[in-house]
Structure formats: C-alpha cells, structure tokens
Amino acid sequence: MALLQISEPGMSPAPHERRLAVGIDLGTTNSLVATVRNGVPGALPDQQGRALLPSIVRYLPEGRVEVGYAAQARQSEDAKNTIVSVKRYMGRGVKDVAHVENAPYDFVDSPGMLQIRTCAGVKSPVEVSAEILKVLRARAEASLGGDLAGAVITVPAYFDDAQRQATKDAGRLAGLNVLRLLNEPTAAAIAYGLENASEGIYAVYDLGGGTFDISILRLSKGVFEVVATAGDAALGGDDFDQRVFCWIVEEAKLPPLGPRDMRKLLVKSREAKEYLTTHGEAQLSDRLSSGEWVDLCLTTEKFCQITQNLVHKTLGPTRKALRDAGLTVDDIKGVVMVGGATRMPQIQRAVGEFFRRAPLNNLDPDKVVALGAAMQADVLAGNKPGGEDWLLLDVIPLSLGVETMGGLVERIVPRNSTIPVARAQEFTTFKDGQGAMSFHVVQGERELVSDCRSLARFELKGIPPMVAGAARILVTYQVDADGLLSVSAREKTTGAEASVTVKPSYGLSDGAIERMLRDSYEHAREDMQARALAEHRVEGARLLEATRAALEADGALLEPAERAAIDQEMAALRAALAGTGHRAVRQATEALSRATDAFAARRMDASVRRALAGRRIASFEP
C-alpha cells in the first residue's frame, strides 16, 4: 500500500521539538501509562515504583477522591463509595449490566448511561474513569517534566460506539488531548510485531478483567492490517471471580450478603483464582460481619469445572473472527496472549488446543497494550520521521444500521469494514406530502432492532411536499479513525439540503462535558485559566508552525488574495500569542484554521494526484 505512505512536508518536526505523548491502557482491573523515550517504550511507575494503578476510585464525603492502591485497601469497608471495574459500566444502562445484583452499588438508572450514587454525589462512569485518567496524566507529567501534547487511550476492540464515545469523553474530562482511541489487541500487535519483526498472519487473544477480544491481523512491511475482530464486551477475569464467589455462597450455604461481605468474598475469590495459576489448591477462609466463618478449599479441578463454560465462551468469537477473515487455524502463524486473565492455565490450554500451537507469552500480558499505545502515540504526535513509522488499518467490530419498517435492521456499514469508512443509503417518503422523516441508528448483528444497541434517533425536517416515494433521502454513515460514528441525511431531488449530526444517546452531550469540566475546576478557577492559556498557546503555536511549513512547501497553490488573507490571520495570531487572554488566542487560532481550510484540502488533493500520477492499479495491491 505505497499509496498511503506519503509523508507530508512540515509534518515531521525536528528532533528538539519532540512532543510528549503517552499511551494509556484504561483497564477494567488495572490501568497504566507508558511512553517512548530514546526510542524505547516503557511504563511509567508511581513514586513507589509500581507501574500498575488499580482501576479503583473511592469517593470520600468531603469531596476528596482516592484512586488506586489506597482505594483498593478500603474497598471492603467502604464498598458503596468505592467503584471497582467501572469499565463494565461505560456506555451502559442498568439493564445491560450482568450480575447487577452482585455489585454493591446504589445504581441510578438515568437515560442513556447508568450512574452511581456515592457520598460525594451521583457519579457517571465517565466521571469515575476520568479520575483514573487524571492520576495517570499527573504521573506522566511529573515524570516527563512537562504538559502532555496528547494521549492514545486503548479500548476493547469489541466496544461499541457508545462505549467508545464514553471513553473519549472521560479522556477529555481528565484534560487529555485524545489523539486516538486504539483497540487493545491492535496495540498489543504493534508492540509484539515491532519487537519481534513479525510478518504474516497473527491472532491476538485478549482476555482482560472485563472484556474479551480476538483480532486477526496481517503484518506486512510496516502495515498492521486488522482483517477481522470479534469478542464479548462483557466477559473477562471478573467473571471467573464471580463463579468462585457463587461457588462459595452455594458451598457454604450463605444467606444474602451485605455490600461489605460481598466485596470481601469477591476479593478472596480473586486471590484464590490467582493462586491457582501456580498451585493445585487454594484455601478460602474469612470471617463475615455476622461472625460466621467461611472455610473452604478450592481445587484446580473444581475451579476448571465451574469456569469451563467461560473458557468455552471465548472460542465462539474466535471461530467467528476466523470465518470473517476467510481463514482457518492453519493460516495463523502465532497467537499472542494479552490480558492478565490469560495467565490461567485452562485458558492457555484451550487456546493451544484450538490453534494447535503453543500460544506466545513472551511479552508481559499486563503491559503490552500500554506499550503498543505509547508507540502509536509517539507516531501520532509526529515524533517519528517519515519512513520509520508504520501504518495501522483497523476495523469496526459491529455492523451499523438503521431501523426500517416493522422494527427490522437495514445494515449500512458491515462489521469488519476498514476505518475510516463511509456508506450511504437512499430512503424515500411513505406518505404524500410527508415533511419529515425520523431515523433510528442502531449497532449490532441481529435482525431485530430490539436485539441491537440503540445509538441515536434523529429527525430530518423540511422535506418539500412531494407524492409518496418521490423524495430521495440520502443517509450517510461516516465512521472516523477512532471508530466513532456520525450520521447525516440529505434530500436530493430538490437540491434542498438539510443535514444533522448525531450525538449518541448513550454518550454525553458536549454541554454535559463542559459542565463537568467546569464543576471539576470550580475549586481551581485560576489554575484553569492558566491551563487554558497554556493549552491554547501550544495549539496556536502549532498551527502557526504547520501553516508556515505548508506555505513554504505548497504556497504556489494559492492565489495572491488567498495568500494575503492567510498572512493576515497569521499576523493576528502572532499578536494574540504575545498577550495573556486565552480566549483571544483561541479565537485567533480558530480564525487561522478557517482561513486555511480550502488550502489544506487543495494540498491534500495535490499530494494525492502526485502519488497517483502514472501509477497502475496493480502497483497498489498489497
């Protein structure tokens, strides 16, 4: 795919302009942040030297928040205010969450995403995740000695649009410039593939704390192409803990438990599971708040038996991914294991038997995703000179469709389409003189709307009066490189254009994000203004530099009047940068950005023409 490897003039800054960029693995159980220094990716540890941050957030009454080990230590005694595995709730309603009865929280079912009532107020999963991200951001800034230019945050490949949107919102809420959402197995493939200079077709089997992904990738000459992905967004190591927990309750004939006992036994269950990775049996003993003692012994054999169908559940998506890729197990050169849960011997065995080869375990399954994300962040920040970088071609995991008559789904973008992707479909009116049409955007593989995830509803108004069936309404789905969807609709016959952009009903509106940002900064208004100024200055300076380089390279594409307009906005921005008003800097930056819109499009067209000139189709084949 030589076509895609155009390096743009002005896009690779000189070495001294290296920009600080990190990769963040926002995990169900643990999170971590990594960066590339001197060409080597590494996780950034906390002051005690620990790389992993438990993804646990505890809210205290006076507005203080504890994140990580401190919160973990208190999770049993303050279970209701200590949020564990919040990733399971991202972009989800109460009825979507499995084992809701076993979670010790006070859920509030709000439209779209569920919320949790804590002693510090009602919190959405986005806010809870943002607390984790803020700690990682602070850790990175302290350790790298500067503000971050951007971050890549990883998400399970099988996350749907609502879950992705929620993750990106959490990043913004934590004050991060989210360069890209990257699929976890793809991140792992980058780290593994580059470390081992691999070529060929690989499978990545990623069983995390709460999610399962399987991705099939083709690695060839610096291109990482995801051929197919499948998974289960609600299956992970946590479910193995749940099985042990249920076994304890049954075996010890326990009455319904309070939040504290529940959390305690879940922690014991997790410890037993981890212990069984290297031992034949685990002792489970604890005293409940009633004074009753639980004293049980769990053998490996019993553990395998009670978790057998969980292991089995991962193989269905694995077969599906292979089928979608049009491949068989014999085509797979290696299976990369990712996620702490793949340490369980029964998982290793099942994967080995399925693929008929020993799985690859030579990278730390807890860190490989963050390392891959850091490497991608380094590329996206423009720190790699052209030629040394690589290209990722990822896919959407679930089909996107629209509701049609009778509650059926019409598929518009099929799953495993390479992103970015756009697809359009034509619809028409049902009644004479119909002036509006409503659309329901859904995601999933099932035929019935009720079995798919509802992403958004919107209405196209202002259709001119026509007989039924005469209007031609073109609905376009555009999925960007983060896997996020926007939808627009347009009436074609009359040339009358009406378009809408959709906000997923499960995501947060821009207004809600802004309000949360304001709330979180309320105690530090001055900080916020200083920060805003610093951020806008970086942004403004970057745009000035990019524009200068673009003019130097392709200034000939502009008419003198156009050139003068751009020069004028550049001068205005320079003047604003010298001042201290963050709004003035932002406005001048936006004005310059608008003034260079047409120029940017023209440059892109010109570079495409250059790349295509004199080439034949055959030379573009991989």
Next chain:
Amino acid sequence: MHPDRFASAGDAERRASMQWTTRVNEAYRTLSSPVQRARYLLELVGVDVAFETNTSMPPEFLLRQMELREALEQAGEARDAQALDALRQALRADKRELERALAEALDARRDHAGAAELTRKLMFLDKLDAEIDLAYEALEA
C-alpha cells in the same frame, strides 16, 4: 494521507485526510473482492449487473442452488459442523470456478452480458455463504 499522519494537524487537514482515506478504503474494498470488482468494471462500460431485478438463471444453476440450500438446512437442523464444513468447501470450489470464468469473460472475451450473468451467480453464492456463517453461529450459540 491516512489520519494517523494528521493526528496533530488542524481540523481542516484532519477532515480532508479522513475523507480521502475513506475513499481509498472504499476503492481497496471494491477492487479486492472479485464480485465488487466485476460489478465496478461492468459499471465502467455501462453494464448494470441488475442483481435485484434480473432473476432469470439457467435451470441447472438453480437446481444446484436448491441442492446446496437443502444441504444447508439439513446440516443446520442436525447441528452438524462437519456437514457445514463440507458444504462450505463445495461452495468455495463453485465460487473459484465462477471467478475463473468471470476473469475470462471480462479480460479475454470482453463478453459483458456473460460477465454480468456470472457476477449475478457469484452474488447468489455470496448470499449462501453468509447464510452458512449464520448457521455456524446458531450452532455455536
């Protein structure tokens, strides 16, 4: 022009890059699938494959389709994965044969009407292939 090269660029460049890459992906998808590629090549010479409207097929082709569909139904009811594997192999062989004939009709003989019929046949088989996928999924659920 991939968005990864423009992650730190301005909004306008990011948008242009996304639009261009979307088109490249579409082109790649069309050219790498034999059916879509044939459909596109025929469109270039003004021939509409008319899969939705032209449903006339030679009797022996329809007979073969009925056989395959019957086999699919039986394998699904019997929850027989091996029968599905066999069916898929048979279908793939049929497809390869059609693709070979299609290449010949398009490149060597420039027989556009014939190529359009072969494309319709291939699309028929693709539909069956997708149904085999669903049968596998039902079996694994």
